[in-house]
Amino acid sequence: MIAKIANYIKQEIANEPLDNLGEQEDLLGSGIIDSMGMIRLISYLEQEFQVTIPAEDMVVENFMTLAHILEFLSKKKGEQ
Amino acid sequence: MIYNLAQIIQYAAERAPKKQAFRCIDEFIAYGDLEKKSNQLAQYFIRAGVKKGDRIGIYMNRCLETTVAVYGILKAGAAYIPLDPFIPISRILFMVEDCEMEHLVTTPAQNRKIKNIATEAPSIKSVVGTSEDVGATSISWDSIFALSLENYKPVWILEQDLAFILYTSGSTGTPKGVMHTHQSGLALARLAADLYNFGPDDRVGNFAPLHFDPSTFGYFSAPLSLSTTIIIPDAHLKFPASLSALVEKEKITIWYSVPLMLIQTLLKGNIENHDFSSLRWVLFIGEVFITKHLRALMEKWPQATFSNLYGPVEVIACTYYHLNMPPKTDDPIPIGKVWGNTECKIINSCGIEVQRGEIGELVVRTATMMKGYWKNRELTEKSLYKEKIAEGYEHVFYKTGDLAQENEAGDYLFHGRNDRQVKVRGYRLELDEIELTFLKHEEVKEVAVVVVERDTGVKELIAVVRPMDGSKIDAASMMTFCKPYLPAYAIPETIKFREDFPRTGSGKISRTEITKMLLAKEI
Known part of the structure; x- marks a missing residue:
């Protein structure tokens, strides 16, 4: 799952070519993903992992790093 | 007497050393601490051979260290050049080369990209803010903050010295560098602080990244008034609900951003569930605020006065229009009247001032005027409109390239660009x-x-x-x-x-x- 998301970010969204992407790496502050990229990432996550991400879940704490995204997705999956 | 930007922090540190100068998330830096740390950075640069007029790049996302970088570079007598970490490295390399930068200031968050830049740009001798091997001398923030100030001799800075260069799109396909001096930067800081009555109780939300000229309000006007600046992190700007929570938590009193941030807050910021009562001013600049959204937001925040600022980076800002009440119609709101120390005219394509009510190009003469375009005298000359008063004496205006019209109330209306x-x-x-x-x-x-x-x-x-x-x-x-x-x-x-x-x-x-x-x- 994490490799899949990392790949999508590397191939489709990243502003610069990335060799590797750490689980704890800051996706939002360091310039890896911009605002447009974030919108694309969220719709990708919704489609790929069959979840709906409502407005109240669109907060920094859920998307800061790959680890945060993973935790958020598993919580969402549990709820459904 | 304050006549250069570096003195802003020196004076603030003398008057209120313990007061929080800048905040970012849960970190802060007090004026006394900022004075000391920026002196330490200046000391490093002075020892590294930096001279008056040198250009030093800041390659950082929005973070607390930007403050030490800005003031440390200024105190070393150099000009700071903000480099946006969100743009392609090829563009950064152009600016590094164009400005012949020998030093960069960064944070560990940029390690990955700074390595590419330092390796590809042969002029770079040292990188401050990382301990990684980047192909040039690297020195960590901890090492900078351990430097002794015993033999520190402050650089003598004049108001006419170069303070910063902001790159903007150029019509030839390459970015152009807009030069500002301590004088134009400080004039801006004073005019903004005066117009919006910045004070020690203010908490100024700085939404703009360093490479975008509205950041001058947060980095210069606010410390000049002993206010506290809240640096809004990049992450929060991508999530309107998180931004609303941050504005509430930080009790921001002055909001200054592009209209887009305000519209996103209105539409997706979960605005009903947050307390924005601390806001007394909502300032916006950069593009036209769609009136229907502006009205809707003003109805939500009735205690705040809204103000539309206008000004290209060459003059940073020059006109303002205050709104105490939500606009009644959907007509675009004016860009308003000139602020202090500034004069505007509207001219036609022959360079003659138009009659009131006619549309023409807006030209500006102001204390916040740029010095010119970096290494491009020809383009600088082309951008100026000179009104001859007598032989050897003229009034020099900047041609904004924006079309404007003066209405009956004496306010300017914006009519778009006259080029592409x-x-x-x-x-x-x-x-x-x-x-x-x-x-x-x-x-x-x-x-x-x-x-x-x-x-x-x-x-x-x-x-x-x-x-x-x-x-x-x-x-x-x-x-x-x-x-x-x-x-x-x-x-x-x-x-x-x-x-x-x-x-x-x-x-x-x-x-x-x-x-x-x-x-x-x-x-």
């Missing part, structure tokens, strides 16, 4: 530059890049490509092709393909007609 420079989502774009990039692709025959504004008020950047015969290029491959040349915000969201274009009488591509067809969904 546009603003989309707060970013200044040169449509010609984007077209030139497309034309680099060998399978592109012709291209038209236009901005389409649909009823929703959202501006969309669209490229229409006429491909070479037999070509198989598609939108995705075109976007990938553009990535190394253009910042993400300058790459059109929509790319369409056509066999031919509508033309004007002289055979030129009719961009007006293309825009109409796009609006009518005929393309």
Whole structure:
């Protein structure tokens, strides 16, 4: 799952070519993903992992790093 | 007496050393601490041989260390050049080379990219803010903050010395550097602090990144008034609900951003569930605030006064229009009247001042005027409008390239650009530059890049490509092709393909007609 998301970010969204992407790496502050990229990432996550991400879940704490995204997705999956 | 930007922190540190100067998330730096740390950074640069007028790059996302970087570089007598970490490295390398930078200041968050920059730019001798091996001398923040100030001799800085250079899109396809001095920066800081009555109780929300000129309010006006500046982190700007929570938590009193941030807060910021009662001023600049959204937001925040600022980076800001009540109609709001130490005129294409009520180009004479374009005297001269008063004495105005009109109330109304420079989502774009990039692709025959504004008020950047015969290029491959040349915000969201274009009488591509067809969904 994490490799899949990392790949999508590397191939489709990243502003610069990335060799590797750490689980704890800051996706939002360091310039890896911009605002447009974030919108694309969220719709990708919704489609790929069959979840709906409502407005109240669109907060920094859920998307800061790959680890945060993973935790958020598993919580969402549990709820459904 | 304060006559240079570096003295702002020196005086603040003497008057209120313990007061929080800047905050970012849960960290803060007090004025006394900022004075000491920026002196330490200056000490490092002085010892490294930095001289008056040298240019030093700041390659940082929004974070607390930007404050030490800005003031440390200024105190060393150098000018700071903000480099946006969100744009392609090829553009950064252009600026590094154009400014002949020998030093960069960064944070560990940028390790990955700073390595590429330092390796590719042979002029870079040292990088401050990382302990990684970057191919040049690197020195960590901890090492800087351990430097002794025993033999520190402050650099003697004049108000006419260069303070910062901000790069902006150029019509030739390469960015141009707008030079500001301590004098123009400090004039801006004073005018803004005076107009909006900044004080020690204010908590100023700094939304703009360092490379975008509105950041001068947060980095200079606020410390001049002993206010506290809240640096809004990059992450929060991508999530309106998180931004609302931050503004509430930090009890921000002065908000200053592009309209887009305010519209996102209104539409997606979960605004009902947050307390914005601390806001006394809501300032915006950079593009037209769609009146219906402005009204809706003003109705939510009745205690705040809204103010529309206007000014290209060459003068930073020059006019303002206050709104105490929500606008009654959907007419665009004026850009208003000139602020202090500033004069505007509207001229026609022959350089003659128009009659009141006529539309013409707005020209500005002000204390916040740039020094000129970096290493481009010709372009500087072209941008000026000179009114001869007597032999050897003239009034020098900056030609904004913006069309304006004075209404009966004496307020200026904005009528768009008189060339092909546009603003989309707060970013200044040169449509010609984007077209030139497309034309680099060998399978592109012709291209038209236009901005389409649909009823929703959202501006969309669209490229229409006429491909070479037999070509198989598609939108995705075109976007990938553009990535190394253009910042993400300058790459059109929509790319369409056509066999031919509508033309004007002289055979030129009719961009007006293309825009109409796009609006009518005929393309």
